[in-house]
Structures are given as C-alpha cells and as structure tokens.
Amino acid sequence: MTALSGSRPASFSKNRARQVSRILREGSVNPDFKQALEEAHQWRLLCVEPTQRCFDELQRICLPSDATVVFRLKRMSSIIAKLQRPAHYRLDELDDIGGCRIIVDTIERVNEIVKDIEQSRVLTVDGPQVKKDYIASPELSGYRGVHIIVRLEHEGKVHRVEIQVRTKLQHLWATSLEAEARHHNPLLKTGIPLEQYEDDDAQRAEFFMLVSDYLCIREKTRLREDSRLDVERDENSIRELLGGIGLASDIRDELRLFSEENILTLSDSKDSDEVASQGFVLLDFDFGAQTLKKEYFERDDLMAAVDAYDNEEKEFVTEDNSRPWGRDVVLIAADREQDIPKAFPNYFGGDDEFIQIVCELLKS
16 A cells, blocks of 8 residues: 555545445455555545544543543544445445544533533534433343544534443443453344344343343433343342343453453553653554554654554455454554553453442352
8 A cells, every 4th residue: 555644635526435335345245345445545544634633622521530531543444344234334424534532430421521512612513413311221132331422623524423432331342342242142232132242142142132121220220122121120130130131151261361361561661741742642452462652643644654553464364354363453542541441441451340340240
C-alpha cells in the first residue's frame, strides 16, 4: 500500500463507497479486491481527524472526573466483517469506523455525561436514531450502554462518530463477552435468539444474559424484555437459573484462564503528560508470545499513525479476512496511559472484578 503519511486522503463519492463495499463483500474472488481494500483504508483515514476532535471535546466534558476516555479506529477486518453481514452495510453507512468510549462508575454519571454531550456546541446530536439507550432497553444478548452518533464538520464535509458511554460493570461484562466470542463464536456478540445457536454456544449466550440480568439488579436498571426474571428480581433466582446451565462452571474457568493468559503489561510506560502530547498509541498484542508492542505518534502525525496501523494489519489479516489466533492490533488515543488497561481489561488481565462476580453467583 502506498504510504499515507505524506499526503492527504482522497475524497470519495457515495457511489464509489457503495461499489467498494460490494467488492469487499465478495472478497478476494473479485479481481478488484486489492484496489477496493486500498480505498477502504483511505476511507478509514478520513474518519481520524473528526474522531480526534470528538475525543478532545469528550475529555473537556468529562472534567473534572475519574472517567476513562479513549478513542479507537475500527480494525479493517472488523469493517469488512460488518460489510459482509446479511444487512449489507455500506462504507458510507458505517457510523463506528471512528469511535470514542467513556467508562464511568455509576449510572448517574452516565446520564450526566450523555446530557452534556447532547448540549455540546462542538458535537451535533440530531436526526432519527442517533441515540440508542441500551441501559433503558438492553439488547437481547444482555449488552448495556448508551450509544450516540454525533456529527462534526471537517473540511466542508459532515462526518459521523459513535460515542459509547458505559459503567465499569457494563464494560467488564462487554469485554468478557468479547473474549468468549473471540475464542468460540463471533455471533455471541450479536444477540441472535438462543435457538439459532448450537447447544454449547446457546449455553454461553444464556450465561451472559443471566449475568447481565444480575448486573441490572445491582445497578437498579431495567431488565431485558425477554428476561426470565419476570417477577423475582433477586440473586437467588439468577443462581438457580445459572445452575441449570451445564457449561456454567466451564465458562467461569475459561474466563479465569483467558485473564491469566492475557496479563500483558505496559512496560517502559511514558508518563501521562507525555502520552497526552503524543496523541496516538498503536498497540500490537501477541497473546501466544505474551508480548505487547507500542508505537507512539504525535498528534499532527495522524496519517503516519494510520499508515503504520494499515501495515501492521496487512501482516496478519489474510484476503479471506481471517487472522491467526492470538494476534491483535488496535490504534487508540488516550489522555493517560493508565486508561489503556481500563479500556481493554480483557487484554491486560483487568477483568478480575467480573470473574469474582461470576464466582460468587456460581457458589452452591
């Protein structure tokens, strides 16, 4: 791929974005796949500066606060996977190529931050379906959090950025489910009906649904519409239902094992001021070798950062959009280095609190 660090990304028409999306859905059997992939990288690059501006505004909104605020650029493999879903998304329809995430301690703080986002003079929140409150109405999978699509103008064009606001418990649940899905079935994250899973995956999906119900009780929020706790909103009911899942103990043990395997450390860490001034961090995880490589980029070096991200991805993402187990790479921005393990607890063995909750629920 031609390096992007020395030039501005090209603009794209919606028509071309749709053509590229179709080619990427078809995969490497299409002779134009490589060219389409190059253009998708360029499309992703267009999202970086607006996402950086959104991140800066969210940092302002969250002060003074102990909130964790991070910004990440969606992996190309994840972009292609989303384009290949039955819904037939197109590049110009994806709102989460650039995304920001805020993690706080309480539901009350979630509500405060959401209100401040809606009142921001930098971020525009209007139009249909720009806010999805999965705390008020949890997804079938049990996922909870508030998602807001904001609009920002950049170089005469309007860009959309997704903001996710979660409590710490909601975030630990979500990242633990991601780990389980990565090892077994990516569909576990999508919340399809239980009857559409094979037996073992159906048990895993139900397990996380029930743990989510328990966290709803702890945080005093609404249960899933199809929750089996229609009347009894208590811990004992959840214990009994979890006891009926044959794989429950195996899932608990797996989560422990994943956590032990994924204890990576940010060695040679820079201090918070230096991380903030650098702007971008490229993290390259190799779980098999238990290593984590970091590369820092200045704020005005965003194209070089994305170019490095592209090149790292190309090393291990194949043309059929698969990647070897145990390897992952992500480009993020964080104001403080200690926010990185908080944002990615399933990579740094930081999900002990969630595992402890599961262990307590499975006590006989």
